[in-house]
Amino acid sequence: MSYLLMRAAERAQLAMILEVCAYPKPGNVDRCHDFPDTRLEHFLASTIFARTALEEAEKGVGRIGEIIKHAVRDTNCHEGGNTHFGAFILLIPLIFGNGIPGALSAIEKTDVSDAVAFYKAFAMTSVKMNATDDLDVNDPHTLTVIREREMTLLDVMQHSAANDMVAREWVAGFPLTRRGADLLKQFGPGRQAIVYTFLTLLASEPDTFIIKKHGLAVAHETLLTAREVLDGKHSLEVFDADCIERDINPGSIADIVIASIYIALGEGWSWDS
Amino acid sequence: MSYLLMRAAERAQLAMILEVCAYPKPGNVDRCHDFPDTRLEHFLASTIFARTALEEAEKGVGRIGEIIKHAVRDTNCHEGGNTHFGAFILLIPLIFGNGIPGALSAIEKTDVSDAVAFYKAFAMTSVKMNATDDLDVNDPHTLTVIREREMTLLDVMQHSAANDMVAREWVAGFPLTRRGADLLKQFGPGRQAIVYTFLTLLASEPDTFIIKKHGLAVAHETLLTAREVLDGKHSLEVFDADCIERDINPGSIADIVIASIYIALGEGWSWDS
Numbered sequence: 001m002s003y004l005l006m007r008a009a010e011r012a013q014l015a016m017i018l019e020v021c022a023y024p025k026p027g028n029v030d031r032c033h034d035f036p037d038t039r040l041e042h043f044l045a046s047t048i049f050a051r052t053a054l055e056e057a058e059k060g061v062g063r064i065g066e067i068i069k070h071a072v073r074d075t076n077c078h079e080g081g082n083t084h085f086g087a088f089i090l091l092i093p094l095i096f097g098n099g100i101p102g103a104l105s106a107i108e109k110t111d112v113s114d115a116v117a118f119y120k121a122f123a124m125t126s127v128k129m130n131a132t133d134d135l136d137v138n139d140p141h142t143l144t145v146i147r148e149r150e151m152t153l154l155d156v157m158q159h160s161a162a163n164d165m166v167a168r169e170w171v172a173g174f175p176l177t178r179r180g181a182d183l184l185k186q187f188g189p190g191r192q193a194i195v196y197t198f199l200t201l202l203a204s205e206p207d208t209f210i211i212k213k214h215g216l217a218v219a220h221e222t223l224l225t226a227r228e229v230l231d232g233k234h235s236l237e238v239f240d241a242d243c244i245e246r247d248i249n250p251g252s253i254a255d256i257v258i259a260s261i262y263i264a265l266g267e268g269w270s271w272d273s
Numbered sequence: 274m275s276y277l278l279m280r281a282a283e284r285a286q287l288a289m290i291l292e293v294c295a296y297p298k299p300g301n302v303d304r305c306h307d308f309p310d311t312r313l314e315h316f317l318a319s320t321i322f323a324r325t326a327l328e329e330a331e332k333g334v335g336r337i338g339e340i341i342k343h344a345v346r347d348t349n350c351h352e353g354g355n356t357h358f359g360a361f362i363l364l365i366p367l368i369f370g371n372g373i374p375g376a377l378s379a380i381e382k383t384d385v386s387d388a389v390a391f392y393k394a395f396a397m398t399s400v401k402m403n404a405t406d407d408l409d410v411n412d413p414h415t416l417t418v419i420r421e422r423e424m425t426l427l428d429v430m431q432h433s434a435a436n437d438m439v440a441r442e443w444v445a446g447f448p449l450t451r452r453g454a455d456l457l458k459q460f461g462p463g464r465q466a467i468v469y470t471f472l473t474l475l476a477s478e479p480d481t482f483i484i485k486k487h488g489l490a491v492a493h494e495t496l497l498t499a500r501e502v503l504d505g506k507h508s509l510e511v512f513d514a515d516c517i518e519r520d521i522n523p524g525s526i527a528d529i530v531i532a533s534i535y536i537a538l539g540e541g542w543s544w545d546s
Binding site for chain 1: 279283286287290291294304305313314315317318320321322324350351352353464544545546
């Protein structure tokens with residue numbers, strides 16, 4: 001069986017396991033590191049439980065917001081907190097639309113019902129909102145506001161894009177997802193390509209998950225250190241240990257790398273060597 | 274969602290990921306060790322690709338031999354060699370029959386077509402046959418012999434039971450699978466229970482995969498060392514390192530532990546703590 005023939009839901013699941021296993025990945029859960037409350041097994045279990053929603057996306061019918069909600073609901077059954085929310089936001093339109101152009105077309109067709117379903121999914125997670133965000137998922141009034149303003153899910157992402165690089169992928173046409181897929185193919189087959197793709201993206205864009213947690217200065221400092229690692233001026237292992245000690249985890253770039261692996265696998269990139 | 278409500282195919286997949294991630298597991302692929310040709314990612318990918326066959330078993334219709342063949346065929350698409358053949362032999366009747374009693378009833382109903390399908394699956398793997406085995410999977414004549422002797426898949430397992438502890442589970446009513454599930458519940462929640470269940474089974478039965486590869490003396494020596502580890506007289510880490518160096522991998526006990534986790538999860542054992 002060729003990987004190009006792998007069904008899309010399986011390719012997405014494979015992308016999820018390859019990303020979380022790749023190591024050393026500075027600051028994130030990987031084969032060698034757990035967080036106190038979220039472990040490798042939680043990410044892998046989430047991969048298994050996402051299957052039904054990923055298959056729903058594969059059919060290319062139904063509503064994207066609702067499918068994201070199903071993925072979050074079905075993977076919420078472990079005690080490890082949020083594992084793949086950002087990844088689902090990227091993978092589900094990519095699977096639904098069978099690639100980036102189709103995803104963009106599906107995204108343009110989202111409506112208020114998608115936005116409402118998405119906010120209901122968001123409320124099920126422990127994902128932190130930005131302090132300046134006026135659409136608070138914990139505020140029941142938010143759903144009323146979305147309905148009153150007739151916001152589509154694309155509007156919601158546009159609203160969040162300034163502070164969230166995953167939302168920015170929707171709005172800007174998946175540029176980092178695309179770049180990550182190209183980097184994977186450029187770095188060649190096997191798991192080290194995932195680590196270098198991760199580092200390269202981290203060295204070029206401040207991770208918005210770090211910004212939300214620690215502010216822009218820390219995110220930018222992390223970017224500079226990633227650059228030093230790539231330039232051979234800083235040890236990857238020391239960088240990883242330092243991120244873990246300071247609780248700096250580039251979670252949004254991890255989500256984007258999953259989407260990149262998904263795209264690259266569909267274009268013949270080989271993980272298996 | 275309660276784990277008791279998890280669907281059987283997902284429970285089997287969760288058992289597969291929990292077993293391979295648990296560490297340190299003497300001699301086997303785990304979170305900390307790969308084999309040169311078979312890595313953690315191969316086991317996890319096999320878990321993903323097995324889904325369709327596991328769902329087929331979940332329906333409880335069709336033929337067990339054919340479903341095992343589908344599982345082997347669908348998971349053969351990576352370069353990591355055999356990963357879960359033994360586990361499928363145990364899991365598929367257990368899922369099909371919704372537990373051990375139903376599995377035994379399904380096993381009794383196997384016929385020649387199941388045996389033929391099973392041998393076709395076997396031929397797709399790189400699993401080593403016993404030197405004394407007169408039904409060689411690489412010999413096309415074997416299928417003729419099976420048909421002439423009218424062997425059912427249960428007959429095939431009876432034929433193999435003396436030298437293969439996975440086949441023995443079919444014939445003897447899944448005694449080690451049952452014992453492993455009880456041990457998991459006895460050791461309590463979480464991943465350390467998997468390691469201790471593995472060690473306890475290894476300390477009580479010589480692994481037939483080790484016997485096939487290295488002979489009975491080495492298998493028995495491994496059993497004694499496992500016992501010393503449990504008695505606190507030998508370091509688990511040293512045992513693990515020694516097994517890896519000598520290429521001693523208790524692969525059949527690993528298969529049985531997967532089946533035990535599957536049963537224990539269905540009886541409320543919690544992995545997630």
